[in-house]
Amino acid sequence: MSAFERYAVQRIVDQAADAGVTIPPELNAFLECGGGSYAARAWADAHPGEYGLGCCWGEVHGGPAHCICWKPIYEQEQQAPRPPAGPQDLAAQPRMCGDCAFRKDSPERADEWSESALLELAAEGTPFWCHEGMRRPVRWEHPDGRTVEGSPDDWQPPMVAGVPYRLDGSPGLLCAGWVARASRAATASEGAR
Numbered sequence: 001m002s003a004f005e006r007y008a009v010q011r012i013v014d015q016a017a018d019a020g021v022t023i024p025p026e027l028n029a030f031l032e033c034g035g036g037s038y039a040a041r042a043w044a045d046a047h048p049g050e051y052g053l054g055c056c057w058g059e060v061h062g063g064p065a066h067c068i069c070w071k072p073i074y075e076q077e078q079q080a081p082r083p084p085a086g087p088q089d090l091a092a093q094p095r096m097c098g099d100c101a102f103r104k105d106s107p108e109r110a111d112e113w114s115e116s117a118l119l120e121l122a123a124e125g126t127p128f129w130c131h132e133g134m135r136r137p138v139r140w141e142h143p144d145g146r147t148v149e150g151s152p153d154d155w156q157p158p159m160v161a162g163v164p165y166r167l168d169g170s171p172g173l174l175c176a177g178w179v180a181r182a183s184r185a186a187t188a189s190e191g192a193r
């Protein structure tokens, strides 16, 4: 699961929790370990047809691609998150990164579903974060000894109240591509009034 997918799922879970829905502890465990899914999926893809040992709830119900036992291993040191005083203390990236999700040729816009989810975030004003300065696992380890190399796109920042934190403990920067679109959307809706 990419950070963006996890974000989208976490958002739905948070909305459900706010609405008073009890979130099963397995689901929280699943999200906390990043879905385990990057490593679980990578391992499952590399070993088609191999079925596991029933190590966990995810594995038993969904096969090796859904195993939640994989743990991320970081080489970078993560400082404890220092939450901002308020939304006014959140900063934006000054310009779009070379691999910004909002660029036309980005992987996030490669298929219609994720493109519309991405553009909807901007239209709704739901924050989307730049990955700069965030941690990424070098590899993932399964308790039974299997390992999977980390992915270059698998950002796993600590999250507090929906905000991701950089390695130095400061809040993530809002994505420049998102800011440009979100402000255009806000101007358009002002104009429509």
Ligand SMILES: [Zn+2]
Binding pocket: 054, 055, 056, 057, 058, 059, 067, 068, 069, 070
């Ligand atoms: Zn498992």
